[in-house]
Amino acid sequence: MDKIRNNMILGIDIGGANTKIASSDGRLVELHYIPLWKNTRLPEALLDISARLEPEKAGVVITGELADCFPDKDAGLSYIIDAVNNAFSDAYFMDSSGVFTKEKRRSIAAANWMASALLVGREYKDCIFVDTGSTTTDIIPVTNGVPHAHGTDFERLKNNELVYTGALRTNIAAILDKVMLGGAYCRTSSELFAITADAYMVLGMISEEEYTCDTPDGAGKSLLDAKRRLARVVCADLSEIGEEELVSIAHQAMEKQVKCITDVLREVAKRHDITRVVACGLGEFLVKRAAEELGFDIVLLSEKYGKEISKVFPAYAAARLLDERG
Numbered sequence: 001m002d003k004i005r006n007n008m009i010l011g012i013d014i015g016g017a018n019t020k021i022a023s024s025d026g027r028l029v030e031l032h033y034i035p036l037w038k039n040t041r042l043p044e045a046l047l048d049i050s051a052r053l054e055p056e057k058a059g060v061v062i063t064g065e066l067a068d069c070f071p072d073k074d075a076g077l078s079y080i081i082d083a084v085n086n087a088f089s090d091a092y093f094m095d096s097s098g099v100f101t102k103e104k105r106r107s108i109a110a111a112n113w114m115a116s117a118l119l120v121g122r123e124y125k126d127c128i129f130v131d132t133g134s135t136t137t138d139i140i141p142v143t144n145g146v147p148h149a150h151g152t153d154f155e156r157l158k159n160n161e162l163v164y165t166g167a168l169r170t171n172i173a174a175i176l177d178k179v180m181l182g183g184a185y186c187r188t189s190s191e192l193f194a195i196t197a198d199a200y201m202v203l204g205m206i207s208e209e210e211y212t213c214d215t216p217d218g219a220g221k222s223l224l225d226a227k228r229r230l231a232r233v234v235c236a237d238l239s240e241i242g243e244e245e246l247v248s249i250a251h252q253a254m255e256k257q258v259k260c261i262t263d264v265l266r267e268v269a270k271r272h273d274i275t276r277v278v279a280c281g282l283g284e285f286l287v288k289r290a291a292e293e294l295g296f297d298i299v300l301l302s303e304k305y306g307k308e309i310s311k312v313f314p315a316y317a318a319a320r321l322l323d324e325r326g
Contacts, residue, residue, distance in 0.1 A: 010055035010088075011319025013112050013312065014042070014080055016067040017134060017169060017213060020312035021049060024323035028053070029308040029316070033212050036067040042080070046087035058091040059100065059322030060084050061112035061314050066153060073109050081108070094318055096151035100325060110153045112314035113138040117147035119317040120278050124299065127276045128268055131313060132261070132283030134168035134197075134213055139264050141272040148272065160264045165257050167206065167283030168197040168213050172233050172249075175256045179234065179249050186234050192216045193232035196257070199250035201226035205285060254286070262290040269296065280313040 009024040019032045019042065030049075034042050042064075050058075065076030081104055084091050092100040095107035098114050117129045121142040129140040129147070139161050140149045149161045156162035165175070172194045178185045195216055200206040201223055211221040219225050230249055231241045269275055275294075279287035280301035291298040302310035309316050 008053060008055040009319050009323040010049075010053060010058045011115075011315035011317065011322070012046075012049075012058055012060045012084070013315040013318065014060065014062050014064045014084075015112070015133075015135075016064040019045065020315040022309060022312050022316035022319055023055075024316075024319035026305065026309055026316060029312055031212060031312055033214075035214070036064050036076075037069040040069070043083040043086065046083055050087040055088065056090065057322055058084070058088040059115075059318035060091055060093050061115050061318050062093065062108055063110045063112050063153075065109045074106065077104065077106070077109055092322055094321070098147070100322060107151060110156075111151075112318075113140050113149065114147060115317040115321055116140075116280070116314045117142050117149070119320055120301075121145035121147060124276065124278050126274050127278045127299070128265060128272075128274050128296075130261070130265070130277055130279045130281075130287045132279070132281040132286050133166055133311075134282060135164070135166040135170065137163040137165055137261055137264075137281075137283070137287075139163065139261075139268055141268050141274060143272060143274070160267050163260055163264055165260055166196065167200060167281070167286065168195065168211065170196045170257070172196065172199060172230070172253055175253050176233070176249075179252050181234070181245050181248065188233050189235050191232075194226075194229040196253060197221075198226040198229045199253045202230055202246055202250040203254065205254075206282070210282060257286055258289045258293070261286055262293050265290055265296070266294060269294070280310040282311050284310060 011022045013020040017035050019034045022029045062080050065073045070076035093108045094100050094115050096111040098118050117140045120129045125145050127142050131138045140147050150156050150159050171192050173188050173190045176188050178187045197211045208221050276297040277291040278299045
């Protein structure tokens with residue numbers, strides 16, 4: 001790709017599985033699958049991005065420090081921050097208080113939700129910001145434009161501001177311990193046979209191009225491949241299970257994810273007296289169903305900014321906020 005403009009302000013969201021980038025004007029949007037736990041090429045990828053785009057500044061948010069290739073979060077933060085600083089001459093990191101800094105602070109960990117919630121809060125004031133990505137769902141209450149969430153993933157899990165369920169990488173067996181098939185329950189295998197990306201391929205909710213993570217079996221990402229993996233969740237192959245049953249398994253996985261998000265949304269809404277939801281991410285469709293079940297107003301950022309920016313919204317928000325900071 002040719003350089004967009006030399007004075008670009010670039011936002012970067014570095015997660016455990018994906019690194020997402022966006023320019024502050026929204027003209028550039030990219031999602032790179034860079035799993036940190038698998039002989040990661042993050043340092044090389046960041047150098048490539050810097051050389052190709054030559055941004056004036058980079059605003060960075062980080063969640064990848066939790067990857068289990070690191071002995072602890074401090075080690076993960078140091079690795080990622082060093083990789084960023086080696087690639088970009090002028091990089092700023094947002095922490096969980098919403099402040100950009102060049103210092104290595106523990107509060108930089110898992111702070112991508114803050115950039116998104118700050119940008120959303122300026123327009124919608126009182127809302128619950130929900131970002132369902134490939135792996136997790138952030139559920140952030142915002143009142144009078146100010147995000148009110150706890151600083152760490154551990155604290156947010158305890159306070160129903162983070163749910164480990166996503167539209168691509170969640171193990172189906174972690175969602176369903178049994179499925180209803182032919183009028184009776186069938187227990188599932190607790191192996192990593194299929195993930196939510198397989199279910200949503202079968203349901204037509206995502207495209208093969210949107211299946212951006214590794215497959216559980218290392219095979220392809222076609223609809224046939226997804227069906228084969230989903231069948232294995234009940235220890236079957238495609239000669240033993242029909243199309244209707246496969247679709248049913250996929251629907252039951254989606255319903256369980258929606259229920260999980262619905263339950264947490266209900267609690268957060270009650271705690272903060274908010275009934276408007278602003279959603280983004282590849283899994284926006286799950287949030288929409290959850291909000292509608294609760295009778296809440298729902299704003300989809302894909303309709304405001306476009307589907308591609310919605311998928312990388314923390315990166316876009318970091319770029320916007322840094323650009324406005326000057």
